[in-house]
Amino acid sequence: MLQVIGIPDACDNLAPIPMECDAPFLQIRGELPRELNGTLYRNGANPQFASPNAHWFFGDGMLHAFRLENGRASYRNRWVRTPKWLAEHDAGRPLYGEFNMKLPDAPRSAPDDGNVANTNIVYHAGRLLALEEAHLPMEIEPGTLATRGYHDYGGVLKGPFTAHPKIDPVTGEMLFFGYNAAGPLKRTMSFGAIDASGHVTRLEYFKAPYAAMVHDFIVTEHYVLFPILPLTGSLWRAMRGKPPYAWEPGKGSYVGVMKRGGSTRDIRWFRGDACFVFHVMNAWEDGTRxxxxxxxxxxxxxxxxxxxxxxxxxKGRARLCRWSFDLASNTSGFSRSYLDDISGEFPRIDERRAGLRSRHGWYACASPETPTLGMLTGLVHVDGDGTRRARYLLPAGDTIGEPVFVPRTPDAAEADGWLLTVIWRGCENRSDLAVFNAADIESGPIALVQLGHRVPDGFHGNWVAN
Structure with a gap:
């Protein structure tokens, strides 16, 4: 069972499922839009074995693929065959414990590599990549979900690679970063770019103000921003049996701003009071801001x-908040203002507007009765000002995952398309893939693809069109 720190009474759907399976013909309630032809890939933690002091973030990655074509739906799931997963599978028991460090009784032959590849799955330059921010991408075979192994871009990349790279919707360039780039719990970070054909065109290193867990970053048309927030990493603590990563608000918050065409040597650091952000919805430029x-x-x-x-x-519940940086000012501060009081996570946009001014966004929200992370029970639709346009809440006992937007056609207007998300039906202990009209979530799903088993609450996914 996964230990979920900070979530009292965590929902049962965080527990792993013990099997891999194929379901070639799924029942559908409603009617799937005929324009939906492709695959929704989804990634999340699903430990192969129960492990001492396991944390939700460090369970083995399991991929779930919902293939939709001509009004039909099929499903397949597979664990990512990382070196850790293979070693434990061969041993028939857990070999890794807290933060995926080897257990004292693990055989010497067990690899030191504790990669779980469990956080995201993205498609870029013809490759499907399972991502987890402490290691290189793992390449996955589309369709079969077979693990092809590490993809290091011809030996150019060697260190950690974010689970949240940003793909420029105009150029196809993928920007990435890594923390702990000079070793565990150190403040050196990397930043790089991969062009639309899959070649690394840039790789630089810089030192953050302090070592921290940096889950996401911010990209606009001309700038890159690195949030360094006080979930700090400390080798000193780790060596003394204390938390390697811990909340240390006295450090304050930093956000480094760099021109995309500039150098990491020229990062300008803005400062603010302590706060934390796992995920970014979108960012854009507005004059000098x-x-x-x-x-x-x-x-x-x-x-x-x-x-x-x-x-x-x-205090740990996340809410939609707007940050503003005035590049023309001589101050090092930045403004922050909450846009809504609803708790939520996993924000998404129409990715064709990534880094540009957008007029629509969506995220999974908590119920007003249980506003804690781990009990996401609905969807919120906001406009470009962050004003709530609509909300949809599930029946009591059900939970929902990250919404993924799919445009009706490649040149459709922003938000003209569908939201795809996985819903756990608590009373039935199984899951549905739900399809919503993205512009009218209040009316509920227009189609439900019904599974006979549950898909555990996971992290992130993306749509890959045929």
């Missing part, structure tokens, strides 16, 4: 204070 909409919390959820105390679940 950069505006970013993020899901901000007052404390980092799921991780403890430096002395081991749990953080406050209420």
């Amino acid at each position: 950069i505006v970013a909409d993020v899901m901000q919390s007052e404390e980092a959820p799921l991780f403890p204070h430096t002395d081991g105390r749990r953080t406050d679940p209420d």
Whole structure:
């Protein structure tokens, strides 16, 4: 069972499922749009074996693929065959514990590589990549979900690679970063770019103000922003049996701003009070300002204070917040203002507007009765000002995953298309793939693809058209 730090009464759908399976013909309630032809790939933690002090973030990656074509639907799931997964599979027991470090009784032959490849799955330059921010991408065979192995871009990349790269909708360039780039719990970070044909065109290194867990970053048409927030990493703590990553608000928050055509040597650091962000919705330029909409919390959820105390679940709930950076000012501060009081996570946009001014966004939200991370029970649709346009709540006991937008056609207007998301039916202990009209979520799903088993609450996914 996964330990979920900071989530009291965590929902049962965080538990792993023990099997891989194929379901070639799924039942459908409603009617799937005929224009939906492709595959929704989804990734999440699904440990092969129960492990001591396991954390939700460090379970083995399991991929789920929903293939939709001509009104029909099929499903397949597979674990990512990382070196860790293969070693434990051969041993028939767990070999790795907290933060995927080898257990004392693990055989010497077990690899030191604790990669779980469990956070995201993206398609770029003809390759499907399972991502987890502490390691290189794992290449996956589309359709079969077979693991092809690490993809290091011809030996150019060697260190950590973010689970949230940004793909430029105009050029097809993929920007990425990595933290712990000079070793575990160190403040050196990397930044790079991969062109639309899959070649690394840039790779630089820089030092952050302090070592931190940096899950996401911000990209606009002409700028890159690196949020360094006080979920700090400390080798000193780790060597003394204390939390390697912990909430340390006294460090404050930093955001580094760099021109995309510039150098990491020229990063300008803005500062603010302590806060935390796992995920960015979108960002854009407005004259001399950069505006970013993020899901901000007052404390980092799921991780403890430096002395081991749990953080406050209420302060750990994320809400949509707007950051603004005035590049023409002489100050080092930036403004932050909450746009709504609804708790939520996993924000998404029409990716054709990534880094540009967008007029629509969506995220999974918590129920007003249980506003904590881990109990996401609905969807929210916001406009470009962050104003709530609509909300849809599930029946009591059900939970929902990240919404993924799919345009009706490649040149359709922004938000003209569908939202795809996985719903767990708590009373039936199984899952549906739900299809919503993206512009009218309040009316509920227009189609439900019904599975006979559940898909555990996971992390991220993306649509790949045929």
